[in-house]
Amino acid sequence: xxxxxxxxxxxxxxxxxxxxxxxxxxxxxxxxxxxxxxxxxxxxxxxxxxxxxxxxxxxxxxxxxxxxxxxxxxxxxxxxxxxxxxxxxxxxxxxxxxxxxxxxxxxxxxxxxxxxxxxxxxxxxxxxxxxxxxxxxxxxxxxxxxxxxxxxxxxxxxxxxxxxxxxxxxxxxxxxxxxxxxxxxxxxxxxxxxxxxxxxxxxxxxxxxxxxxxxxxxxxxxxxxxxxxxxxxxxxxxxxxxxxxxxxxxxxxxxxxxxxxxxxxxxxxxxxxxxxxxxxxxxxxxxxxxxxxxxxxxxxxxxxxxxxxxxxxxxxxxxxxxxxxxxxxxxxxxxxxxxxxxxxxxxxxxxxxxxxxxxxxxxxxxx
DNA sequence: TCCTATT
Numbered sequence: 001x002x003x004x005x006x007x008x009x010x011x012x013x014x015x016x017x018x019x020x021x022x023x024x025x026x027x028x029x030x031x032x033x034x035x036x037x038x039x040x041x042x043x044x045x046x047x048x049x050x051x052x053x054x055x056x057x058x059x060x061x062x063x064x065x066x067x068x069x070x071x072x073x074x075x076x077x078x079x080x081x082x083x084x085x086x087x088x089x090x091x092x093x094x095x096x097x098x099x100x101x102x103x104x105x106x107x108x109x110x111x112x113x114x115x116x117x118x119x120x121x122x123x124x125x126x127x128x129x130x131x132x133x134x135x136x137x138x139x140x141x142x143x144x145x146x147x148x149x150x151x152x153x154x155x156x157x158x159x160x161x162x163x164x165x166x167x168x169x170x171x172x173x174x175x176x177x178x179x180x181x182x183x184x185x186x187x188x189x190x191x192x193x194x195x196x197x198x199x200x201x202x203x204x205x206x207x208x209x210x211x212x213x214x215x216x217x218x219x220x221x222x223x224x225x226x227x228x229x230x231x232x233x234x235x236x237x238x239x240x241x242x243x244x245x246x247x248x249x250x251x252x253x254x255x256x257x258x259x260x261x262x263x264x265x266x267x268x269x270x271x272x273x274x275x276x277x278x279x280x281x282x283x284x285x286x287x288x289x290x291x292x293x294x295x296x297x298x299x300x301x302x303x304x305x306x307x308x309x310x311x312x313x314x315x316x317x318x319x320x321x322x323x324x325x326x327x328x329x330x331x332x333x334x335x336x337x338x339x340x341x342x343x344x345x346x347x348x349x350x351x352x353x354x355x356x357x358x359x360x361x362x363x364x365x366x367x
Numbered sequence: 368t369c370c371t372a373t374t
Contacts, residue, residue: 079373124373128373130373
């Protein structure tokens with residue numbers, strides 16, 4: 001992976017962005033210490049980290065590998081879009097040993113990966129009160145610095161991150177920015193107090209509102225994607241019934257209304273009879289053959305995600321060219337969903353290629 | 368008039 005050789009590159013903080021630690025509310029006695037729970041009971045506040053600004057193409061395995069190099073991991077998760085499976089660019093790592101969490105912050109915070117500079121910090125305790133606390137601010141004076149913007153907003157609560165967008169060519173402020181508060185209620189108060197107000201010395205009032213929620217965008221993108229590509233493509237060598245199922249299921253997933261309830265398929269019995277080693281502790285491994293050289297993980301997420309729980313996808317690439325070698329693997333949790341995906345996608349035409357999809361078979365058992 | 372931080 002591109003990041004494996006960069007463990008000790010110098011941290012570079014992106015222009016006009018502040019990365020605020022969890023320090024201000026920490027009561028651990030250290031400037032960057034972990035937040036402690038109110039009851040002082042056993043919790044994961046000293047071991048659980050949030051990692052932000054991860055490269056888009058970083059996988060769960062690479063994520064775990066990077067942070068596992070520090071110490072034993074209790075659990076970790078790369079957060080992905082529920083529908084498309086795309087990485088949302090952040091994740092959580094919970095270490096067994098608090099010392100390793102501290103070490104991970106010291107070692108990996110500010111690490112440059114691809115075009116990104118990752119941020120590693122203690123995760124705040126998960127709570128509904130910290131969600132949707134991101135504000136979009138426009139109409140800012142072009143002269144206002146990120147620090148000045150923070151000063152303006154800090155009277156309403158603890159700021160987690162702030163950013164002013166700049167013209168990519170000139171570097172001058174575009175007069176719009178973001179403020180993420182610790183708590184949603186703080187963000188609400190900032191809207192009440194600052195929306196429509198003129199900052200000191202400014203000639204125009206600023207607009208302060210909640211920032212767009214990224215999940216909506218993804219849902220809309222999926223829906224348009226469905227009409228543009230899926231519906232058209234799904235007229236392949238399949239029965240009406242199967243096509244029907246797939247479109248219904250895709251739409252259900254897109255709208256989040258209901259999940260597929262497994263149905264019995266006669267032809268599944270033959271699938272069950274093949275020499276399966278697709279089953280493992282991690283689920284059912286599926287072999288996908290005849291992918292194009294340009295194929296990436298996202299195509300596998302999009303193909304298999306609608307059929308049920310997908311825990312992992314992998315495109316096998318040539319080491320030198322980084323092009324797909326024509327095949328990949330998908331791991332699905334539930335047998336029925338995996339079988340349905342195979343039955344539906346085997347023989348499916350993807351572009352000008354006919355996919356071959358089956359449970360992964362054991363190489364060792366071949367004659 | 369939108370950078371992506373809460374599993």
